[in-house]
Amino acid sequence: MALTKCLAIHQLPSEELTLYLLIILIGLFFSTAGMAQSPDRSPAQETSPDSPPSVRRIGLPDTPFRYDHLDVPVRWVDVLSRLDNTPPDNPITDHGATLGRVLFYDTTLSANATTSCASCHLQKYGFSEPRSTSVGFRGEKVTRNSMSLVNLRFHSRGRFFWDERAATLEQQVLMPIENPVEMGHQLGPLVKQLSADPIYPPLFENAFGDRQITENRIARALAQFVRSIVSFGSRYDEGLRQVSSPLDPFPNFTEQENLGKEQFFGRARCAECHLPDHDSKSMNQWLVFQLKEPGNNGIDMDTPKSDPGVASHSGRAQDRGKFKPSTLRNIGLTSPYMHDGRFVTLDQVIEHYNWSIRPHENLDPRLAEFSANGMALPEVPKVALAAFLETLTDESLATDPKYADPFVGR
Incomplete structure (x- = not known):
């Protein structure tokens, strides 16, 4: 059939053949245009933040997850409450943290x-x-590594x-939104945008009692969610629950991991910089694993002009090269580890402290020797120390549904 039709076309006079081919091309053009407008073949379009897509859906439980409850032994509660930076006017509530999660x-x-x-703070990576x-909304590189948000409540x-x-x-949760490299938005237009998005007015009403959306409420909700991201479910925590003294061998640890714990609190002296109140007998020093003050750990001999650390904010010479731990x-x-992500493995981090501490002008005195x-x-002992550090990982945090992406279909 196709061959017969082809032979018939070739037998047409040249003028008729030209007209015939023109009709076919016009038909193909309109057919293709129709396909391009077909709902099944619609081209991908950039989503405008000013007009939230109506198809967006969130999946939230009928009863909100518990965000206001701290699941730790009673003897830890008093210690953690003394470290808690939650302000009186913004306590964590289940509905507030739910809004913050969205x-x-x-x-x-x-x-x-x-x-x-969440583009730079991924649950599966703690x-x-x-x-x-990090990489910003236009693909530009940010100058620093994304710090973990876990247990920021206890800084x-x-x-x-x-x-x-x-x-x-x-304050912190709003700054990336307006940063010209990170997210590049403005809070005023954002408030109008969220007010017009059907997802948000009910969530703000649940969290704050009415549907009004403000910059302050956005900040409070985000801060509640971030403060709710706590981690006390590691093998280290399991072991700490089973002993009367944290210096005792943990029954759930291997011999190597207990040796690493001895190094951390003993010869390697890691605890002096990574636990608050290390010189006291408080339980603080066994729970939080973060230093109170910013410091310089000797990763550079000189402070790069491109990133002077805390001095970029304080303007003080004594803060050059210091960073929040x-x-x-x-x-x-x-x-990866450090403020610029220069170390990929724990072994590299340990090697730095083992052999490569640089004599910076503001080097922490505890590292100077x-x-x-x-x-x-x-x-x-070095390998054992790395094994101990791995016991601080809480695998459940990486999969806990109350911290997961609530948007359906992503």
Whole structure:
């Protein structure tokens, strides 16, 4: 049939053949145009944050997850309450943290609707990310690594970011939204945008009693969710529950892990910098695994002009090269390490302290004695120390549904 039709076409006069082919081409053009407008073949369009897509759906339980409850032994509660930076006017509530969770995962908080808080703070990586430095909404590189958000509630000093430029968590959660590299939005237009999005008015009403959406309420909800991200379900915590003294061998640890614990609290002296109140007998020093003050750990001899650390905010010479320390909890999930993500493995981090501490002008005094020869740990204790650090990882945190992306179909 097709061959017969083809032969018939070739037998037409040239003028008729030209007209015939023109009719076919016109038909193909309109057919293709119709296919392009077909709902099944509609081209991908960039989502405008000013007009939230009506098809967006969130999946939330009828009864909200428990965010206001801290599931730890009673003897830990008093210790943690003394470290808690939650302000009296913004306690964690289940509905408030639920709203914060939705905001945290919403890409329309960025100028081009491509980037959310969760883009750089991924649950499966302990709310950090595997890149050495973050990437903003236009694909531009940010100068620093994404710090883990785990247990920020218990940073008793209450200052945030690597350079501590935010005095409170309520301030911190808004800054990336307006940062021209990170998310590039503006809070005024964002308030109008969220007010027009059918997802949000009911969530704000549940959290705050009415449907009004403000910058302050956005900050409070995000801060509640971030403060709710706590981690005390590691093998270390399991062992700590089983002993009367944290210095005793943990019954759930291997011989190597207990040796590593001895190194951490003993010869390697890690605890002096990574646990608050180390010189006291308080339980603080066994729970939080983060230093109160910013410090310099000798990773550079000189302070790069491109990133002077805390000095970029304070302007003080004594703060050059100092950075806020990140928690060691979930360290097995939060690679790469340091403010610029220069170390990919725990072994590299330990090698730095073992042999490569640089004599910086603001080097922490506790490290100064090691700047010439390092800690010089032998191989067996060094490997054991890495094994102990892995016990601080809480695998359940990486999959807990109450911290997961609530948007359906992503």
